[in-house]
């Protein structure tokens with residue numbers, strides 16, 4: 001039996017050292033309000049949708065009741081616009097009293113009572129992006145302490161209303177302050193997104209040492225154009241971005257907008273498939289109360305989540321781009337692979353695409369591979385390295401393939417046995 005090196009089995013980082021808080025060994029999964037609910041503070045006329053403890057509790061209920069939690073979606077987080085416009089008399093952040101009458105500690109307790117984790121938001125700067133009190137250099141320690149007292153499990157630290165020098169001091173300082181609280185708090189840094197996302201302005205080695213995840217690029221909007229922009233940017237800059245990711249430190253292409261208004265069913269599959277290839281955090285930003293069965297079907301695809309959560313934590317890469325087909329590949333544990341073929345064209349029919357394992361650079365197992373269509377949930381068969389793989393990809397759609405080597409059945413891990421039909425095992 002050919003065993004991979006121990007470091008690979010244990011998913012140890014080979015490149016960079018990682019923030020030592022033991023958290024997020026796989027990309028975080030959960031729910032974030034921002035993309036869908038924005039800064040809606042109007043609880044008078046829109047009580048069901050305003051940013052409030054009511055909304056967060058409702059989402060926590062849905063995550064716990066509708067099968068999300070079992071699949072790994074565990075963080076229920078706040079984003080901007082939760083706080084009051086002023087700090088309290090002791091200089092601490094405090095929630096808006098009308099929208100969060102029970103306070104943040106009680107809200108965290110509620111989320112925890114559902115077996116979930118709770119995250120909060122602040123901004124390394126004078127104000128948050130929507131004009132609420134920010135975390136300035138002199139309030140970092142107070143805020144870290146406040147969040148720990150509230151039993152927060154994750155902090156997203158945005159970067160509006162500050163300059164590069166304040167950020168360069170503030171983000172590492174918050175990392176130390178969080179550590180000093182002794183509470184494990186996952187740390188999401190928006191810092192690189194404010195510096196163009198690329199070296200030399202962004203130092204990804206440093207980010208991996210102080211943050212668990214970071215937004216690299218602009219905010220996602222509810223449109224296919226926005227999803228394509230993000231995919232294109234991650235593809236174009238993958239040499240710089242890909243090595244930065246690993247267990248405990250993730251690139252974040254931003255929230256999942258599946259279940260909202262802007263994406264078709266096929267386009268929704270593209271976002272989910274590419275986010276799995278990119279080892280991206282999976283934060284759903286949509287209304288779980290009204291989500292369609294179709295959206296849920298995509299977001300709850302177990303094998304896709306298994307790919308996203310792969311223990312090696314190696315981010316995938318775009319390996320080819322021709323005739324508006326893009327092929328993306330991710331190396332997974334136990335000799336497995338995921339391959340996404342995206343049809344970026346609008347030619348109105350499913351377009352045929354032919355390849356083989358050799359062309360995909362998947363040659364490790366000479367006997368060949370079993371291939372499974374993840375989104376259609378169909379077993380395609382066993383393929384030798386030179387056998388043609390024929391697929392059809394819908395306009396602005398994707399086919400996501402999962403490949404298992406024929407030569408190493410001993411590698412099969414328990415989770416995969418529960419997910420895959422017998423023919424694939």
Ligand SMILES: *[C@@H]1O[C@H](CO)[C@@H](O)[C@H](O)[C@H]1NC(C)=O
Pocket residue numbers: 020021022178179180181182183184185
């Ligand atoms: C703080 O950092 C130390 C040393 O890097 C680490 O061992 C410890 O687990 C960290 N604690 C928290 C709460 O992150």
Ligand SMILES: *[C@@H]1O[C@H](CO)[C@@H](O)[C@H](O)[C@H]1NC(C)=O
Pocket residue numbers: 126161162163
């Ligand atoms: C933040 O506030 C400080 C102190 O009032 C001020 O000097 C600075 O210009 C402000 N920065 C931004 C980006 O607004």
Ligand SMILES: *[C@@H]1O[C@H](CO)[C@@H](O)[C@H](O)[C@H]1NC(C)=O
Pocket residue numbers: 163164165166
């Ligand atoms: C950045 O902001 C800080 C504090 O607000 C200020 O002291 C500093 O001069 C600013 N630096 C630059 C390069 O603008």
Ligand SMILES: *[C@@H]1O[C@H](CO)[C@@H](O)[C@H](O)[C@H]1NC(C)=O
Pocket residue numbers: 203204205206209
């Ligand atoms: C990036 O950060 C790392 C770790 O802090 C440091 O060793 C390295 O010198 C930095 N690189 C640059 C180009 O500043």
Ligand SMILES: *[C@@H]1O[C@H](CO)[C@@H](O)[C@H](O)[C@H]1NC(C)=O
Pocket residue numbers: 228229231232324326344
């Ligand atoms: C999509 O198609 C356009 C036009 O051919 C191309 O420029 C782009 O790189 C493709 N990929 C993405 C992710 O937008």
Ligand SMILES: *[C@@H]1O[C@H](CO)[C@@H](O)[C@H](O)[C@H]1NC(C)=O
Pocket residue numbers: 384386387
């Ligand atoms: C494919 O590979 C097998 C051995 O792996 C070989 O016998 C066969 O001739 C090859 N077929 C083609 C079309 O190259």
